[in-house]
Amino acid sequence: MPGIELFGPEEKKEVQDVLDTSIFFRYNHDAQRNNHWKARDFESEVKKLTGAKYAHAVSSGSTAVACALAAAGIGAGDEVIVPPFTYIASVEAVLFCGGLPVFAEIDESLCLSPEGIRKAITPKTKAIMLVHMCGQMARMDEIMNIVREHNLTLIEDAGQAFAASYKGTYTGLFGKTGCYSFDFFKIATAAEGGVMVTNDEQCYKNADSYSDHGHDHIGNNRGMENHPIIGFNYRISELHAAVGAAQTRKVPQIREINRKYKKRMMEQLGQVPGVSFAHIPDPAGDSATFLNLLLPDTATAKKTVDLFNQNGIGGFNYWFINMYHFINQWDHLKNLKTAAPLPIHLLGAPQDYNNLQLPKSQEVVGRLISFGIRCSWKEEELEQLIGKIKASLEKALGVHAHA
């Protein structure tokens, strides 16, 4: 979780500004706030880094996904293609907007594959919820061709890929709307927070109103504002936005260190016969928050995980058995267990979620072990870690690394 590793005086100063005025609300109170507008600053920083025309900060990455869907006009009864490997929030957001998730295959890019998307398209497909996983990015050229060919709405959940880009365009900005998470674990944190981005003015206006009970935010008398649409409260507080702004300024520095460390890990661990890495469609645009190892098969990956645990190696995720990130563990979702009925209960699920056939996703996630890259590693610490990982990999694979 690199963002929090560099938490320091810059974040404290931004928070102190807010504490000094006690204006925790992002709107209005112009006279009392001593010209501090932290949510706006946070949004400006995100725009500066990504090149987005519009950015709208909200309370979490999850509510940013909800805004991205609503702002792009995705709702009741719309079929939305989703990946089986993601943080579950991407799928929950589709269900809660009234949409019908259709699961499609991922590939070695760890994201929905063009082939998987094509197979999942039906006459009812309205949108693709493309999730850029593990700090990397999807195969955008081919996916954009499908989007255009089938006139689909692309929504990008770049919750894990803030600061990643593909051929110069930042993740989140290929589709109609996109979003980032700034929770505690991300490359930049707001403690809790999220940002929706778009280049479409109407989508931005929709998100701005949707996330605050429909307010149009025109004028400085909140009680007299108009409400072009019905919304809800997904607002970010000024305290959280203050942290997010300071952290976002540090992202280029964090990303540079991440990339250096990831390169070194790939060079050294790639010498072990049988070890490969997730496909990065544009290596120059990797945010490098994760080193994504691919073992030859699931059995070897499980053996490797056991050896890592035995040898005291931490800081990795084996997503295949992780409760939040892979469909195999989502029994509550597959059985549509909810506190109250949703549109999908009335309309019917578009797939038999308990009997999905996603062999490629099973194979890829079964083989995948991801190490979180820490920008606070000391050089010797990293060398030691690489040595230990290498030894475990060699044992699991029964091989010796090429020098």
Ligand SMILES: Cc1ncc(COP(=O)(O)O)c(C=O)c1O
């Ligand atoms: C891909 C993805 N989408 C959405 C989210 C949700 O973000 P948050 O935890 O800020 O609600 C996450 C969080 O891990 C994520 O990884």
